[in-house]
Amino acid sequence: IRTILLGPPGAGKGTTAPKLVNEHQICHLSTGDMLREEIASGSKLGQEVKAVISEGRLVSDEIVCEMIKNNLSKPACQRGFVLDGFPRTVGQADKLNYMLKENGTPLDSVVEFKIDDAVLVERICGRLVHKPSGRSYHTKFAPPKVPMKDDVTGEPLMRRSDDNEESLKVRLAAYHAQTSPLAAYYGERNVHCPVNADMPAKDVFSAVQACFANKK
Ligand code: AP5
Ligand code: ZN
Numbered sequence: 001i002r003t004i005l006l007g008p009p010g011a012g013k014g015t016t017a018p019k020l021v022n023e024h025q026i027c028h029l030s031t032g033d034m035l036r037e038e039i040a041s042g043s044k045l046g047q048e049v050k051a052v053i054s055e056g057r058l059v060s061d062e063i064v065c066e067m068i069k070n071n072l073s074k075p076a077c078q079r080g081f082v083l084d085g086f087p088r089t090v091g092q093a094d095k096l097n098y099m100l101k102e103n104g105t106p107l108d109s110v111v112e113f114k115i116d117d118a119v120l121v122e123r124i125c126g127r128l129v130h131k132p133s134g135r136s137y138h139t140k141f142a143p144p145k146v147p148m149k150d151d152v153t154g155e156p157l158m159r160r161s162d163d164n165e166e167s168l169k170v171r172l173a174a175y176h177a178q179t180s181p182l183a184a185y186y187g188e189r190n191v192h193c194p195v196n197a198d199m200p201a202k203d204v205f206s207a208v209q210a211c212f213a214n215k216k
Helices: 013-024 031-041 044-055 061-072 090-103 117-125 165-179 181-188 201-210
Strands: 002-006 027-030 081-084 109-114 127-130 135-138 192-196
Touching: 002 013, 002 181, 013 027, 013 081, 013 135, 013 201, 027 031, 027 061, 031 044, 031 061, 031 081, 044 165, 061 090, 090 181, 109 181, 117 127, 117 165, 165 181, 181 192, 192 201
Parallel strands: 002 081, 002 109, 027 081, 109 192
Antiparallel strands: 127 135
8 A cells, every 4th residue: 555644743643654654565654753863863954953952843845855765665665655745735745646646546535644733742851762762662652561662672761852832833733734734646646545533543544444345
């Protein structure tokens, strides 16, 4: 399957994507994860985007489109892909359309995670992440087996630099202004699948899977 997960910060994109990867043997391309890896590596690009991300603003279309282009052609993505956090602007969506057309790989579905802003504050402020793998937990909704330790490696869990109320306000504003128009954009292209994201994660996953009925 080839899909985009569209939704505001904390909607559950990063929670759902690995389950789709597991179910359909596709690749997971998260521009947020890629940018955080750049920051962790100390690269020039990482240094450039560090403050932008902490403050909750969007990085440029050029940077993220280049990252997606480089990754979509990898063997791991030949069976399909789940794009998590990309595209986020109409400009990015137009560039993606062009790439997919060139590759002859149209989208099956664009899943929109629908949820009220009020629910997202608690989700974001309770999130814990295992940086090396990108696995995420929640202090209340998905606690690790041992407090502040990754279930698989036992390594410490951290908080993201943009997971605070101030940056979240900026991220939500960016979502509503620049990203939410993509729901109608993909509606016009007949691939939009809205899902209620304010349910337990396993129910959200079932609803997402229903967007791919008849696909394998
Ligand atoms: P990115 O990493 O994409 O962050 P985001 O869009 O703000 O989304 P999140 O990762 O916060 O939310 P999520 O939906 O993945 O939630 P999760 O499943 O983890 O981007 C970060 C930054 O990078 C951007 O702000 C921007 O600066 C830059 N960037 C990235 N892509 C870009 C692009 N294309 N263009 C420009 N700039 C870009 O869940 C959150 C928490 O809730 C977790 O703790 C989880 O356990 C919990 N949870 C999940 N589902 C449930 C549930 N159903 N019930 C209860 N708790 C739940
Ligand atoms: Zn995420």
